[in-house]
Amino acid sequence: MQHRTQQNRTTGARRRPAVALVALGTTLALAGCATASDDSTDGAGGEGTVDVVVHDSFVISDEAKAAFEEETGLTMNVITTGDGGALANKLVLTKDSPLGDVAFGIDSSFASRAVDEGVFEPYTSPVQPALSEELAADDSGALTAIDYGDVCLNIDDSWFESNGVLEPVSLEDLTKPEYADLTVVTNPATSSPGLAFLFATVGEFGEDGYLDYWQSLSDNGLKVVEGWEDAYYVDFTTSGGDRPIVLSYASSPAFTVSEDGSSTTTSALLDTCFRQVEYAGVLSGADNPEGGQQVIDFLLGEQFQSEIPTGMYVYPVNEDAEIPGEWTDFAPVPDAPVELDPAEISENREAWIKDWTASVIG
Structure with missing residues (x-):
């Protein structure tokens, strides 16, 4: 989803509104600069790293990232892979040696392929909102809806x-x-x-x-x-x-x-x-699947969900998330x-x- 740096949108990228988005390029660059760590842990809430594989339009604020790390004791390592189509292809090609612990950014155009290829393992978050359940890609439980747009x-x-x-x-x-x-x-x-x-x-x-x-x-x-x-x-x-x-x-x-x-x-x-829906899922064979589950729980939480409209220009699935007034008035679902x-x-x-x-x- 290169649109935030004013490049042309490519196949598999996600949908974004018509705005001058150059300023967000810095945020994306910072998100993509994290380096992988070898001291991953398979223990929830312990010290270590959770590797989060994303498309290159994923945006998370420093505050939200810090909150996740404080809550879990894990370091969030963000690994960018290109646009949404590239993300899907790379996850399929590396399914026997996964790129990380959890992936965000598979959309409804590519969801079935990734699930059929066994890329993800089932996980149902205990904090999954009702709308996220309604937007499920299928009944496998392999993917969790995080946001949607039209x-x-x-x-x-x-x-x-x-x-x-x-x-x-x-x-x-x-x-x-x-x-x-x-x-x-x-x-x-x-x-x-x-x-x-x-x-x-x-x-x-x-x-x-x-x-x-x-x-x-x-x-x-x-x-x-x-x-x-x-x-x-x-x-x-x-x-x-x-x-x-x-x-x-x-x-x-x-x-x-x-x-x-x-x-x-x-x-x-x-x-x-x-309508396009964007999903997250725990990667099969992950070194830290429990950490991946914690990431999904966090992505569904009110703090991150409230950042989605202004950070990624789509709607959150959490009804408690904050929606900008301009969206309520001029961008109805x-x-x-x-x-x-x-x-x-x-x-x-x-x-x-x-x-x-x-x-x-x-």
Whole structure:
């Protein structure tokens, strides 16, 4: 998830809102600089190290990390591996010699593959919130939901108002003549939100109809770019581009709020969203599985969960976590996002991308 350093989002990365995120690069760099220690322990609450394998957009504050270490007596060693797709691949390839004790950042696009490969061992946290249980990847107990977010089309409200064009609402609207040449999305082969949007169209129109929908979009002047940054910061009209409809996140409008906090200049089309869930799991064969369990307990706790919206720009699963006021006012959670069974995604992801590329890119 390289987006926090303003790089293009890549496949398997997670979804983030449209904001200038350069400042967070320092936080990520610090998180990634921890070095592994050899004096791991298999005793809960004892001295030693717990190795936490994460994607490179994982953010934890110094205060939260210190709190974990004080509570457990363990040193948290954070090991970054690249974006979410790279994380999943590395965990599968190293399952017989795991990279650490616990992993965070496997999302619903890759969850089934990792579970089927035996990457994780079952663990149910005694502090698991109800929503985390509801968002379970399957019934194996191998993965624990930590956060979730929704990839959605966003619109520039001011553009539609000033041009006297009725704002679109649904996916079908984008194929209508009045919205010709107005939409920019990202390539599912190179972009996480692009992949999520592809899943949304499969979920909405089925395997027999999603390519027909994409053909209609293409016929209506759809623009496809490689990464989220290009779409939002180059082509979107709020950044000086000529496309007032862009693929982004349900949380993005919380970051285009006016100075007085009374309004936002963009909005998410909540009928176009695809939900992504991010999981943590104890790695099979870990040197310190008890420490890994303690990490999961901590990730579900109120302190870390309250950091998730501002640190990783997604929603926490703990209902007691603090949510920024801008999110409550301008980034509501979609009531009925499009969803696909993780097992179906795992089985068909590459074929869908291949077929999409042949149909849309040629």
